[in-house]
Amino acid sequence: MHWIWKKYADTSLIARVTIALVAGVAVGLLGSQETVGWLAPLGELLLKLLTFLIVPIVLFTLMVGVNQSREGSVGRIGRKVFLYYLASSALAIIVGLAVASLFNPGSGMTLDDSASFSVPDNPGLVSVLLNIVPGNILEAFTELNMLGIIFTALVFGIALLKLRESGTERQAALGERLYEVFEALNEITLKVMGGVLHYVPIGVFAIVADTVSRQGMGTLLSLGDMVLVLYLALGVQLLLYCGAMRLFGVRLRAFFREARTPMATSFATQSSSGTLPLTINAADRLGVPKTIYGFSLPLGATLNMDGAAIRIAISAVFAANVIGAPLDFMSMVQIVLIGTLVSVGTAGVPGAGIIMIATVFAQVGLPIETVALLTAIDALVGMGCTALNVTGDLVGTSIIARSEGDKLAETPPGATCGAES
Numbered sequence: 001m002h003w004i005w006k007k008y009a010d011t012s013l014i015a016r017v018t019i020a021l022v023a024g025v026a027v028g029l030l031g032s033q034e035t036v037g038w039l040a041p042l043g044e045l046l047l048k049l050l051t052f053l054i055v056p057i058v059l060f061t062l063m064v065g066v067n068q069s070r071e072g073s074v075g076r077i078g079r080k081v082f083l084y085y086l087a088s089s090a091l092a093i094i095v096g097l098a099v100a101s102l103f104n105p106g107s108g109m110t111l112d113d114s115a116s117f118s119v120p121d122n123p124g125l126v127s128v129l130l131n132i133v134p135g136n137i138l139e140a141f142t143e144l145n146m147l148g149i150i151f152t153a154l155v156f157g158i159a160l161l162k163l164r165e166s167g168t169e170r171q172a173a174l175g176e177r178l179y180e181v182f183e184a185l186n187e188i189t190l191k192v193m194g195g196v197l198h199y200v201p202i203g204v205f206a207i208v209a210d211t212v213s214r215q216g217m218g219t220l221l222s223l224g225d226m227v228l229v230l231y232l233a234l235g236v237q238l239l240l241y242c243g244a245m246r247l248f249g250v251r252l253r254a255f256f257r258e259a260r261t262p263m264a265t266s267f268a269t270q271s272s273s274g275t276l277p278l279t280i281n282a283a284d285r286l287g288v289p290k291t292i293y294g295f296s297l298p299l300g301a302t303l304n305m306d307g308a309a310i311r312i313a314i315s316a317v318f319a320a321n322v323i324g325a326p327l328d329f330m331s332m333v334q335i336v337l338i339g340t341l342v343s344v345g346t347a348g349v350p351g352a353g354i355i356m357i358a359t360v361f362a363q364v365g366l367p368i369e370t371v372a373l374l375t376a377i378d379a380l381v382g383m384g385c386t387a388l389n390v391t392g393d394l395v396g397t398s399i400i401a402r403s404e405g406d407k408l409a410e411t412p413p414g415a416t417c418g419a420e421s
Contacts, residue, residue, distance in 0.1 A: 046206070200261075315357045
């Protein structure tokens with residue numbers, strides 16, 4: 001047994017995850033829900049392990065990162081992160097509209113009048129912004145309120161920085177000791193993550209096998225044109241990412257060597273927040289400073305949804321074609337503006353993808369009933385969209401690091417979090 005484990009542990013993480021993805025698809029297609037369903041708890045365990053790491057890794061990474069930052073850099077980096085996320089979301093919707101308008105998914109289909117779907121309420125942008133400040137710190141942690149956790153880490157991180165820089169010798173000494181404690185807690189969290197990474201391939205295999213066995217080929221074939229157009233648009237957005245990274249001097253080979261594990265895991269789990277520990281690990285291995293990725297990645301997991309933005313655009317064109325009323329130019333402009341704001345206004349809400357689509361449909365006069373059609377391919381679509389969400393977060397983080405003059409790693413570090421790729 002020892003040599004089996006050693007062989008497994010010595011194999012690169014991306015190789016293990018890739019094999020798990022392929023094996024999961026094969027088992028899901030060959031087996032039925034009854035024969036494959038027992039694997040579901042193994043996948044649920046992976047999601048629980050990754051979620052278990054979110055609070056400590058965001059809290060300690062960001063607090064340590066703030067205390068390693070250059071004077072005045074926190075506000076400047078924050079502005080760059082927000083501007084990038086707004087611009088990339090708007091660009092993603094434009095890409096989705098352009099690709100969908102070219103291929104016209106949904107043409108020739110008819111709307112089933114009996115189709116219905118219960119859409120959760122949109123909390124609105126104001127509610128989300130107010131939610132940034134948690135009424136109770138422990139509540140923010142227990143409810144995984146990512147914006148609240150980021151706010152808490154920033155406030156206490158900045159306070160710790162001020163304490164360390166205090167003119168009083170006693171306060172400065174207390175600040176240094178406290179900083180060392182948080183730095184140690186951050187290192188412990190990374191050690192725990194190293195152990196969790198070994199379980200990732202097993203969990204990915206279980207999730208993919210269970211998902212494919214439930215969806216089956218019938219669903220894919222019935223709305224195949226919609227799925228194909230969406231993945232084509234995701235590919236176009238990925239190419240634009242590559243162009244932007246080349247422009248800022250990010251080496252693509254090094255980037256994708258580290259990004260492929262969180263990309264593959266988010267594809268399987270359909271969770272940007274759940275994949276956050278792996279995304280942070282990838283940014284660390286790329287050489288991005290903690291002060292940048294500690295802020296941009298947790299925020300991106302909540303707010304930056306390029307894949308979801310593309311889904312909004314293509315769903316809108318699909319719905320318009322189903323009812324035989326193709327979108328005009330002004331409707332497309334509306335979708336770009338509303339979709340960009342809605343992607344922020346529904347951040348962190350269960351069923352956020354459906355809320356986004358329904359909200360945009362209501363604003364441009366498209367039938368909400370078409371949302372019921374789209375739920376049939378929700379898992380298939382969600383996989384690709386989540387993978388692009390996570391990729392976009394890492395792309396933005398790398399570009400911002402380069403704009404700050406940081407040199408990213410070209411070769412993988414000796415050992416970070418115990419996972420090689």
